[in-house]
Amino acid sequence: EVQLVQSGAEVKKPGESLRISCKGSGYTFTSNWISWVRQMPGKGLEWMGRIDPSDSYTNYSPSFQGHVTISADKSVTTAYLQWRSLKASDTAMFYCARHPQGYSYGPIFDYWGQGTLVTVSS
Amino acid sequence: QSALTQPPSASGSPRQSVTISCTGTSSDVGGYNYVSWYQQHPGKAPKLMIFEVSKRPSGVPDRFSGSKSGNTASLTVSGLQAEDEADYYCSSYAGSSSLVFGGGTKLTVL
Numbered sequence: 001e002v003q004l005v006q007s008g009a010e011v012k013k014p015g016e017s018l019r020i021s022c023k024g025s026g027y028t029f030t031s032n033w034i035s036w037v038r039q040m041p042g043k044g045l046e047w048m049g050r051i052d053p054s055d056s057y058t059n060y061s062p063s064f065q066g067h068v069t070i071s072a073d074k075s076v077t078t079a080y081l082q083w084r085s086l087k088a089s090d091t092a093m094f095y096c097a098r099h100p101q102g103y104s105y106g107p108i109f110d111y112w113g114q115g116t117l118v119t120v121s122s
Numbered sequence: 123q124s125a126l127t128q129p130p131s132a133s134g135s136p137r138q139s140v141t142i143s144c145t146g147t148s149s150d151v152g153g154y155n156y157v158s159w160y161q162q163h164p165g166k167a168p169k170l171m172i173f174e175v176s177k178r179p180s181g182v183p184d185r186f187s188g189s190k191s192g193n194t195a196s197l198t199v200s201g202l203q204a205e206d207e208a209d210y211y212c213s214s215y216a217g218s219s220s221l222v223f224g225g226g227t228k229l230t231v232l
Contacts, residue, residue, distance in 0.1 A: 035221075037168075044125070044226040045160070045168065045211050059219045095167055103173075106156045107213035107221045110179065112167035 002026040004034075004096050004113035011119045012086050019082040020116045022096030029077035030054035033099040035109060036070060036081045040092040048094075051079055052104070086120045093117050126151065126212055126224035133230040134202045142227045144195040144212030150222055152193035156215035159188055159197045162226075163208045171210075172197060199229070207231045 007021040022034065035050040049060035053072040060070070069082040079096055094116050097109035127145040134140035144151065144159075151157055157175045160168035170179050172188035175195060185200045195214070199206055212224040 037223075045162075045213075045223040046125075047213070047221040047223060061220055097168075105219060106173070106215055107158045107223075108156075108170065108173045109158075109160075109168070110170055112169075115167055 002098070002111050004098060004111055006094075006096060006113040006116045009117040009119070011121070013122055014085075014087055014120055016086050016120075017082070017084050018086055018118065019080050020094060020118065022079045022081075022113050024053075024077045024079070024098070027098075030074050031101055033104040034072065034079040035097050035099065036068075036079075037095045037097055037109075038064075038092045039095065039115075047107075048081070050099070050104075053077075053079060086118075088120050088122075090118060091120045124222075126214060126222055128210075128212060128224040128227045130225070131228045131230065133232055134199075135232045136202050136204065138202050139198060139200045140202060140229065141196050141198045142210055142212075142229065144197070144214075144224045146193050146195075146214055146222070148193060150214040150216040151190065151195050151212075153217065154215045155190070157188070157190060157195040158213045159186075159195075160211045160213065161206075161208045162211065168211065202231050204231050 005023045036048040038046045048064040051058045051070045072079045096113040098111040100110045159172040162168040175190045176188040216222045
């Protein structure tokens with residue numbers, strides 16, 4: 001069974017760093033790109049960027065480029081989303097989502113993680 | 123890169139049909155046949171309902187259908203059922219390896 005299991009909720013202060021994770025199982029991790037999607041409280045979905053776990057090639061939405069870092073460690077079949085310095089406006093639910101094979105660049109996500117809620121507050 | 127435009131809300135009675143629109147530009151919706159639709163129930167992760175404008179993943183009821191004309195894509199839900207009440211999001215390839223979502227539509231089954 002394909003699963004994407006994300007790390008638990010986080011409460012951080014502005015200026016702190018954070019890395020959240022998304023562990024894939026039940027499939028060949030390096031065969032499918034992973035995207036990250038933000039959902040701010042009561043708002044819609046926003047695509048942040050994607051990574052090819054086979055070689056860690058990434059591309060980012062212009063809206064998120066430079067603000068977050070997407071990475072992956074294929075040895076532990078896990079993708080990551082990282083911030084160096086959090087802001088209150090980073091408070092949101094973050095989802096990882098898998099692209100089906102052959103659909104790496106399209107807006108097609110066949111499996112989603114359960115979401116990680118990040119709260120940034122002083 | 124702006125979000126695609128969806129109506130904030132839509133509604134219909136059980137067994138009726140409802141259509142949700144998703145308007146973009148020639149740089150996204152109009153330029154590629156790479157439009158997807160997602161259903162999201164409160165507190166849950168989104169679920170893929172339609173991909174490549176009109177294709178249904180296995181397991182998605184054929185009550186859900188998609189289409190596109192010019193810069194506007196549409197999701198039609200026929201034979202509305204109570205469990206269809208959810209938020210619906212469109213998404214499109216936007217060129218330069220980028221993706222964009224719509225703002226979302228809250229579907230209410232009256």
